[in-house]
Amino acid sequence: MLDETRDEGAVAAMMADVGRRAKAASRPLAIADAAQKRDALLGMADALVEATGEILAANALDMQNAGEGGMSASFRDRLVLDEERVRAMADGIRAIADLPDPVGEVIASWVRPNGLAIERVRTPLGVIGVIYESRPNVTADAGALCLKAGNAVILRGGSDSINSSTAIHACLVKGLTRAGLPADAIQIVPTTDRAAVGEMLKGLEGTIDVIVPRGGKSLVARVQAEARVPVFAHLEGICHVYVDASADLDMAKSIVVNAKMRRTSVCGAAETLLVDHKAAGTHLVPLVDALRQAGCEIRGSAAVVDMVPDIGRAVEADWSSEYNDAIISVMLVDGVAGAIDHIARYSSNHTEAVVAEDAQVVERFFNEVDSAILLHNASTQFADGGEFGMGAEIGIATGKMHARGPVGVEQLTSFKYRVRGSGQTRP
């Protein structure tokens, strides 16, 4: 372990080696059969449970280094592990082990008039770089997901969790080697030097096929600004709920409260409530009251403030804020067209919901809003790979290239064409 290496050349050389080893491991991994990968994953889960003591000791060291007294509650919650969390990590890996193996799946097949039989077949992407912050469980989740899809992975977690991540990583490697897969299939960056991230963003001499940033806004922004390799964009979730005049009010109340308050820290949490101005007299006050009763702070537009007593006034920045907290901005809009325009301007294209009984309103919202996930009469908090039935996910992609929405094992694959002939030449 190199700590805070100051010599950039040394970091670059070390990271180039990490890249070469990942690339070398990716070839046998790409052709490993489903049973072998499953064995490796089950072995990782067992190893995690067996090593619970070591993992918790490493985590205690991280907590101590971070200065337990001074850290915020949310930071502490991200970093801290206990026996139950280690067991949850192991269970998560077992669930990934039991997913269908995506590699080799025939996605489409057809025969040409000249007899050529064409198949489009899923393949691994190759080498994935995952850059994340201080949640040690991402080490296990991301390592397992990438492996299931036949990819080698280079994990770069936050320096605050380096001891926890290293202990978890050792368990992943045990699972790999016990199943006869290369240890280099899952590597953890062996330094906390930030220059290592820069090297990953440059692609490690062409060895990294895609970077997945998983973390807060500033991490994702740095990755998107600096990366010279493809990135699965994971922007923040500035999610909207639009309540149409045709909405059932009780349904709207329960959806809005759930979308905002079930968990305020998830990317699928709603940040802005848009209410049809035609329903201002009937729906606005009850919706705001329901949110307030649930403990939510309200920041209204001028028109909303005029109609609802005792709420704060939203400023321009509120419409593009991901609060990660029990705060919501509220605006009256001119029907579904007004909602569509507001969302086009302020959304991060993650998830938006429409609550309406008018089918034409729903159709228009579904056609014209350009976000990864659109929901009708359901909470935005369903924006989750597990809830979609896609299994574990590495995040929700807000870009439009390759993966959009939940990024699970299927989204961590590419494909190739296999064409079978009987001597065909092209005229």
Added chain:
Amino acid sequence: MLDETRDEGAVAAMMADVGRRAKAASRPLAIADAAQKRDALLGMADALVEATGEILAANALDMQNAGEGGMSASFRDRLVLDEERVRAMADGIRAIADLPDPVGEVIASWVRPNGLAIERVRTPLGVIGVIYESRPNVTADAGALCLKAGNAVILRGGSDSINSSTAIHACLVKGLTRAGLPADAIQIVPTTDRAAVGEMLKGLEGTIDVIVPRGGKSLVARVQAEARVPVFAHLEGICHVYVDASADLDMAKSIVVNAKMRRTSVCGAAETLLVDHKAAGTHLVPLVDALRQAGCEIRGSAAVVDMVPDIGRAVEADWSSEYNDAIISVMLVDGVAGAIDHIARYSSNHTEAVVAEDAQVVERFFNEVDSAILLHNASTQFADGGEFGMGAEIGIATGKMHARGPVGVEQLTSFKYRVRGSGQTRP
């Protein structure tokens, strides 16, 4: 039209405006119905035929500016237009008009145990930047393909073809406006200043969703090195044919000659012949003779030179050369494993063929070679969207992200999720 603008700020401002207009056009375009896009495309085709005189006059000016006397035959062939080529462009657009509209297609749908009905639906990508060289017909092809998929497009052709491309572009705009679609849906960069390409590669203030480079190695290399937005990678085609000892010799001869010689300038042309050393005594000389009779120059490895008289010796650079000419490199390899290793080292991951009767050899080749297109007992020259039954294409992608292999209208789309509920909230 600004020519050779020297003020970089002016180019940046002009290009930012191009980007904003494309972005603005992309919204109505994304929700335009299939019939309207089809009308626009048919209108473009008619306008091209009607304007044949103007287009040929503009092309004559380009030819004159390029100095007709001094240009190479291949450059001339790329740049020159005649009545038949204009008609072919129009016919190409009509064929695109008749393709199924990809936008709104439900790619997958399923229902969750809680009753949420999930659909994955094709959407446009948004704004596509196409950077190409001196083939004026790309203006028509790329403009029409992007429009069919509901995308706005910014076209940047080579400066040598600027007058031809501008005349063709005017016809595309006629088709758009006659059908009631925004003229800005297909824009041509209004300057030949190379700084405009740099601005496009920076993404025009976030307005460009993806860049498609279409041209030679140096153009693609510049785009890949400088682009700050996603790129559909189109590397050169260093395509291989592997002839196994189990191959039918006559079939192998006809496939090898076709793969190399049918058209030597296409990206699917073979550049290297790999022959199983177990078949050196039976297959090597007849294969080389067939190629020589077809007019091909042979560059052999040391072992090949020892066995075949009167051929040149390949140097290291030959194994990674796209000749675009009647030249082939030939090597003996240690069976399919040797072929796989050679291809992993030298291929551009475009297209490779195996000629073999042994099913295990084919299976191994199909599993272990990581290129976009793999063919068994068929010519590499089938690497083409039309031959795949996918309609017109903008190129063959060699990257693994989003699009791989032929990039047709479907590959120029993204998708979103539409989820229909009845009041579901997440527990």
